[in-house]
Amino acid sequence: MLAGVYSGSILTIENKCNQTVWPVIYSWESQLSTTGFTLKRGEARALQAPSSWYGLISGRTLCSNDSTGNFSCATGDCESSKIECPGSYSWSKVTYVYFRIDYGGINSYFISLEYGYNLPVMVVPSQSSSTCFSSGCMVDLNKTCPDNLKIFNGATPIACSSACRGFATPENCCTQYFKSKQNCKPTLYTQNFERACPFAYSYPYNDNNSTFTCTNSTNYVITFCPSSVPNINSYAFFFFFSAGGLAALTVIIIIVVIVVVVRAKNTRRKSDSTDENIEAAVMLRRYSYENVKKMTNSFSHVLGKGGFGTVYKGKLPDTSGREIALKILNESSKGNGEDFINELASMSRASHVNIVSLFGFCYEGSKRAIIYEFMPNGSLDKFISENMSARMDWKTLYNIAVGVARGLEYLHNSCVSKIVHFDIKPQNILMDGNLCPKISDFGLAKLCKNNESIISLLDARGTIGYIAPEVFSKNFGGASPKSDVFSYGMVVLEMIGARNRKRAETSRSNKSSMNFPDWIYEDLERKETNRLVGDHIIEEEEEKIVKKMALVGLWCIQTIPSDRPPMRKVVEMLEGSLEALQVPPKPLLDSHLVTAWKTIEDIEDTSSLSTQSLLERKNISTGQDTLTVSKEAV
Missing domain, CATH: 3.30.200.20 (Phosphorylase Kinase; domain 1)
Incomplete structure (x- = not known):
């Protein structure tokens, strides 16, 4: 975990459909950690694909267990009677994504409609080049599928079979005397897929524009039902599948091209650079x-x-x-x-x-x-205020801390583009109906390449009390994902009451005491964990939770970024045993940090800000000060 060295690629599978999807993973070479699982709407799961992995990914829909407990799906069923799909694989009339990871020093992928279609799919690589870029089949082909190839669930079309799977004729399957690219031409049926999804593989002798090659360090996000799914008018396909349809389709294409070109020119005239x-x-x-x-x-x-x-x-x-x-x-x-x-x-x-x-x-x-x-329970700050903290049990607070850590770990390591948030605070952690925490408000976030460790910032950014030292003063190093780790640590300490108002007000004259509280270390050394929570009476198991959160929080707020654990390690520490955690060293404060905190205090107390070097912002939900400060100011 600490070394961060591995081979292969991270495949993040996400579901943006309005229904649950059950992904299938099938491997010909090497193996992934799973062969099938459940993704509810809005959920995602990251998988580590090892070097030399060769396999496919597809999605099942409308799955359920029958009265005997056997699991089956209306589309993409792998016939295992389980959510997982071990053993041999039976081809289904669904959208497939094929991957070869680190094969001859490169990765490759393509989207296949050779057997059929059931869901729109998009693949986004973390790096791009002339041969490696985002692609997919993002059209709802279930609406335009010929009636004799549609697969129904009641009166609703849920999948579209390929002509080969539907009719099994030599012409549609490129068998017997059609075994060559010259003889096996795309039929009217295969052109349904070919024209709607030109970068997908549609039939055995498809052209070569459907395979994309990337470097072997590339990660990928595979999205079922990406947010923008264009609709295709069915009347165009009426011409397409009728006698003389090709001529009519040609006319339609010409008209569409003209309209698109004219609209593009008009749009460019009207839009500014921000819009672009x-x-x-x-x-x-x-x-x-x-x-x-x-x-x-x-x-x-x-x-x-x-x-x-x-x-x-x-x-x-x-x-x-x-x-x-x-x-x-x-x-x-x-x-x-x-x-x-x-x-x-x-x-x-x-x-x-x-x-x-x-x-x-x-x-x-x-x-x-x-x-x-919409998040019905609002933001975390109302649950950890002086009036609310006693009403939430410690197990729930711990689960919230773990959830936020997992979200940050995803942003730093598994997202298609590494994201550093730079404004982690209780007001930006929202709670759903089940008190599941969700990170929000990415206005100050920074996108960076996956291999970047240090981020160049033109100005400091964040919220008073949660900003990492290196963000507002380069004397402590460069801004990086470790800056989010610091902010997260401050949030965790606030969750357990280690930064309660009375303590902060008492020590306001001493910034080192308020932000790196020596008294926490003293309480831990004296094994007086109950003082961390404002003298509330807690049980033994709760005391362990509080101590674990305190230790993790203290590790996260170390002054020097390299002394802080990465978010992967933070998750491991939270989910591991308390006995494995050591009390971290007390952060060493120097004149640079004290001066920087005094500068932040002066900014906080300033009632009128007229210089261009300082931009004051307010958080939408609470009005709490959020600052973007020029480095020249500190």
Whole structure:
């Protein structure tokens, strides 16, 4: 874990469908840790694919157990009667993704529709080149599938068979005298797939534009039902599958191309550079401002206000009617749109049970909005305030700490692009109906390459009390994912009451005591863990939880970044035994840190900020000070 050295690639499989998907993993060479599992809507799972792995990934839908306990699925069933799919594999009429990992020094992948289609799929590599870029079949082919190839669940089409699997004729399967590229041409049926998904493999003698090759250090995100799934009008395919359809289709294609070119020119005239940046960085559904008004019932239900803007409650305009939180950015907070693009780009790449899901955005002139999933229990800060902390049991607090750690570990290591949040605090940790924590508010986040360890920042960023020393002063090193580790440690200490208000107010004149509390070490040495929680009476098991969280928090807030554990190690420490944890060394403070904290205190006490070197922000949900400070200021 500490070395961080491994071979192979990380495959993150995420489900953005409106239904549960049961992924299947089948291996011809090497093995993954699982052959099948469950992904509920919005969930993701990262798998380590070893070097020389060769296999496929597909998704099953509409699965259930019968009265005898046998597991089966309407599409993609692997006939194992279980969620896992061990043993031999029977080909299904579904969308497949093939991978070869570290084969001859490179990786390769392709999306296959040779057997059929059931779900839209997209593959996003962590690195890009002329031969390695995002691809997929993102069209809902179930709607345009010929009736004689549709697979139904009642009256609803749920999959589309290939012509070979549906008819088993030599012409459609390229068998017998068709065994050559020259003789086996794409039929009207295979062109259904070929034209809708030109970068997918559709029939045995398909062209060579469907295989993508990447470096062997590339990681991948495989998304079922990516956010933007275009619709294809069925009338085009009526021509496509009828007599004389090719001629009519040619006319349609010409007209479509002309329309697209004209619209592209008009769009370029109207859009500014920020708009172009958004389109390049984000693959999410884009809503009009009129849709935003309808979603929020004309902005009738306010969830919170702040310097960035106002958050409203609403519902998605689709049949699901799912509740959402919709953030409207203030005119004064928009600037050049950098924070807006940051948040969209970061969250659109992140899909994890401990990351707030992003459903879409609005960018229409001066009107900008971000649409999230609604979190009914609000933010973590209300659960760890002086009035609320005694009402939440310690096991729940511990599970919240573990969940946040897993979310950060995903952002730092498993996301398609490494993301450093730079503003971890209780107000940015939201709680769903089951008190599952989800990291939110990526306005200050930084995207970086997976092999980057040090991040270049033009200005300091974060919230007073949670900012890592190196973020506001380069004397402590460079900003990195370890900066989030520091902020996380401060949150954990606050969760157990180690930074309660009375202690902080008493020691306000001594910054070292407030932020690196010597008294925590003294209590741990005297085995007086109960003092950490404000003298509340706790049980033995609860005391172990508090002590573990205290030790992990202290390791995370070490002054020098290299002394802090990475988030993978933090998760391991939290989930491991208390006996394996040692009391960390007391952080060594020097004049640079004291000066920097005094500077932050001066900023906090300043009532009027007129210089361009300092930009004050307010958190939407609470109004807590969040600062972006020029390094020249410190």
